[in-house]
Amino acid sequence: MVPSWPWGNLAVTLFLSSGSMEPAFHRGDLLFLTNFQEDPIRAGEIVVFKVEGRDIPIVHRVIKVHEKDNGDIKFLTKGDNNEVDDRGLYKEGQNWLEKKDVVGRARGFLPYVGMVTIIMNDYPKFKYALLAVMGAYVLLKRES
Template identity: 90%
Template sequence: MVRAGAVGTHLPTSSLDIFGDLRKMNKRQPYSSSFRLYYQVLNFAMIVSSALMIWKGLIVLTGSESPIVVVLSGSMEPAFHRGDLLFLTNFREDPIRAGEIVVFKVEGRDIPIVHRVIKVHEKDNGDIKFLTKGDNNEVDDRGLYKEGQNWLEKKDVVGRARG
């Protein structure tokens, strides 16, 4: 639908005419539009599956359920600032030592916490309990642990900061 204006000029009557021109251009391409749509969906699926495979591979390589975390608070300043990315490992055979920065989850809380180990108690049977504190906090983390819990155990650790 084209209206004639002055001699030799044509003005589109609606925005649909623009799409008509695009449809004409597509006919020159060697593949049908349904094939191109299928190709785009397949391409997107490959990108998503590649990202998932890389993430799962990192989980296996690092031994951590979450190999990359974001610092959410200022409790570890000046070592880490809000928004910093931490790369974690969590090899069970590595002992936890005072001064090490760990990411841990507390029962009843969904968000992991990034703090430094300040005390470690190791029993003869190999059980380890430890206490954490944020570098920028005045007191240790016993107030963050679940009620009645005074120490963390290895099972609470999501990972240890490596970079």
Template identity: 65%
Template sequence: MFEEELSFLRRMTKRQLAMQILNFVMIISSALMVWKGLALYTNSESPIVVVLSGSMEPAFYRGDLLFLGMPNEPVHVGDIVVFKIPGRDVPIVHRVIKLHDERETGKQFILTKGDNNQVDDRGLYNPGQLWIHKEDIVGKVRGFLPHVGMVTILMNDYPQLKWILIGGLGLWVLVNRE
């Protein structure tokens, strides 16, 4: 079966091959447009994230896919937020456990903690940092799909799997006759 697909690929004219490549580019650009549309709709730079650790169990497990929104309302104790620490790439999903509002500046100081952790997140923040701020928050959790994000975790843990998957999808698009 695989040899048949490869022989079909070899028999393609330059125009047919260009059309297949264009189809592949259209699929990728459509996915990017959907992502950007979700980001605009949810007012969040990252509308979907994957839980990477067990720190929020039993609320969320490793591999759960979280849907985020970033409303203009203030953050409340009990909200589950996704935030980024300046200078680090990986966002963190934890619950807000304490707030402090500074009246003079109107700034909100936020303390978070993973449900499955023994202590608050001050050890995760940058040295000397005791609170995070609203501008550090990527979004509030609005919903989730259990275990759907395991594919992302597997691709991060095994980079060769990512390239095999991308190559397989690219080959499938090229040899697809429709």
């Protein structure tokens, strides 16, 4: 079930794992996403999209939109902190994204909430040390 908010259906689903969207978003920020398929995609909007052959969704800004008379929309994305557009990230031979590629649209964020998860994934020894400290704390508290 997706909670209902004044600005529509909202799903909290994504931690940013890279710095490609700085300064708008930082690594570890928790994004609040919506996905209204009927809403038009516009340049400047931040979208989350999946590319065939990649497991992790990408969060980048729409920089160009091509809208045909029949309503079909194709668009190009780029990370705010990247030098070039995302064509190098799309599947081979793909130059534009379509609405079907969009997983969600960024509507808000909580800064750095996901850093603990990222640190534990980047530094596995830290994760084990933290578990050891927590285990020792539980054992010591139990004895007192």
